[in-house]
Amino acid sequence: MSGTAVNISGKTRLFGILGYPVEHSVSPGVHNAAFRHLELDMVYLPLPVKPDDLGQAVAGMVALGFVGANVTIPHKEAIIPLLDELAVEARLIGAVNTLVFREGKVEGHNTDGAGFLAALEKEAGFAPQGKVGTILGAGGAARAVAVALAQAGAREIYIANRTPARAVELATHVQRELGIPCRGLAIAPEDLRPVLRRSDLVVNASPVGMYPHVDDPPLIPTGLLEPGCLACDLIYNPSETAFLRGAHRRGCRTLNGLGMLVYQGALSFELWTGRAAPVEVMRAAALAGLQKC
Ligand code: NAP
Numbered sequence: 001m002s003g004t005a006v007n008i009s010g011k012t013r014l015f016g017i018l019g020y021p022v023e024h025s026v027s028p029g030v031h032n033a034a035f036r037h038l039e040l041d042m043v044y045l046p047l048p049v050k051p052d053d054l055g056q057a058v059a060g061m062v063a064l065g066f067v068g069a070n071v072t073i074p075h076k077e078a079i080i081p082l083l084d085e086l087a088v089e090a091r092l093i094g095a096v097n098t099l100v101f102r103e104g105k106v107e108g109h110n111t112d113g114a115g116f117l118a119a120l121e122k123e124a125g126f127a128p129q130g131k132v133g134t135i136l137g138a139g140g141a142a143r144a145v146a147v148a149l150a151q152a153g154a155r156e157i158y159i160a161n162r163t164p165a166r167a168v169e170l171a172t173h174v175q176r177e178l179g180i181p182c183r184g185l186a187i188a189p190e191d192l193r194p195v196l197r198r199s200d201l202v203v204n205a206s207p208v209g210m211y212p213h214v215d216d217p218p219l220i221p222t223g224l225l226e227p228g229c230l231a232c233d234l235i236y237n238p239s240e241t242a243f244l245r246g247a248h249r250r251g252c253r254t255l256n257g258l259g260m261l262v263y264q265g266a267l268s269f270e271l272w273t274g275r276a277a278p279v280e281v282m283r284a285a286a287l288a289g290l291q292k293c
Helices: 027-037 051-064 088-093 112-124 140-151 164-178 189-197 242-250 258-273 279-292
Strands: 013-019 042-048 068-071 098-102 105-109 132-136 156-161 182-186 201-204 230-233 253-255
Touching: 013 027, 013 051, 027 042, 027 258, 027 279, 051 098, 051 105, 068 258, 088 105, 088 112, 088 140, 098 258, 112 140, 112 230, 112 253, 112 258, 132 140, 132 189, 140 156, 140 164, 140 201, 156 164, 156 189, 164 182, 182 189, 230 242, 242 253, 258 279
Parallel strands: 013 042, 013 068, 132 156, 132 201, 156 182, 201 230, 230 253
Antiparallel strands: 068 098, 098 105
8 A cells, every 4th residue: 555545445444533523633644644554454534423423423333343433522521421331541531532342342442641641751751750740721631641640650740720620620530539649729820830840840731822823822931930841732733832932941841742642643553453553654644634734
C-alpha cells in the first residue's frame, strides 16, 4: 500500500472516530497512515453521530463488526452507560476516548492520561514520581492529566480553575481515589504564587491561547513560574502558545500538546492491533493534518 489512498478488500477491518462534529479531526489521517505503514488491512473512518443517535451508532458498530473506535466531543462521558466494560483509567477519569469491540461486547478505555505521561517521559524526560504538579483548568483534559499524575506517583497535585468549585471537586476525587495529596484553588496570583514556586510541572489544560485566539494572555502571568520547571500546554495549535512563549522567556523547559495527541492515538492503536505503533509516522500524519486545519 502506498500514497494516501486506503486499500479496501473483502476482509478490511473497520475503525473510526465517533464525535460531532468530526470533520476537523486528524485521527483518520493518523491511524490510516499507521495502517498503511504496517500494511494492515484496516481502515479508519470519520463517524459523525449526533448525541441522540449515539446508542444506535454503537449497536450498529457491533453489528457491523467494528474492531475499535475513538470517541470525542460530545460523547466521551455520554457513552459510558452504553458499554459492557469500563477500564480502570476510564472509570477514574470519568470519560472514554477508545472503544474495543470484542466478541460482541464493547469495552471503554481512556488513553489520554497515559498518552500525556508518555509524552512527558519520551519528549521531556520527565517522570512525575515524587514531583509536584499544577494543572490549570478542571475540564476533561485536566481530569485525565490529574489522574495520570496521581497514578504515576506525583507527590502533590494542585488544580487551579476559573470556577474554583470544579477544581475542588476534581482534587477531592483524585485524592479520594488515588490517595495523593491534591488541592483545588482559584486562579488568583496571590494563591498561586507559593504553589507555583514549588511546582516541578505546570500544565495548561484550558483552551486559553488556542487558535484562533493566539494573542489572548495566558491564564496565569508566566512571571510566576519557577525557572527550570517544565511548562506544558495541552494545546497543539499553535505549536507555541503565549503560555509556552512566556515560560520559555522565564527560563522554563516547555512541551506542547502534540506529543499527547500522538501518544494517545498510539496507545489506542496498540490496544486494537496488539502491534507497536509507528509513532513517528503518526506524528508526521498529525502535523500534516494540522497544517490543513
Ligand atoms: P473542557 O472540558 O471544556 O474544559 C475547559 C477548562 O478550561 C475548564 O476548566 C474551563 O474553566 C477552563 N476555561 C475555558 N475557557 C477559559 C477561559 N477563557 N478562561 C479561564 N478558564 C477557561 O475542555 P478540555 O476537553 O478539558 O480541553 C482543554 C484543552 O486541552 C483544549 O485546548 C484542548 O484542545 C486540549 N486538549 C488537548 C489534548 C491533546 O491530546 N493534546 C487532549 C485533550 C484536550 P471553567 O470550569 O471555569 O469553565
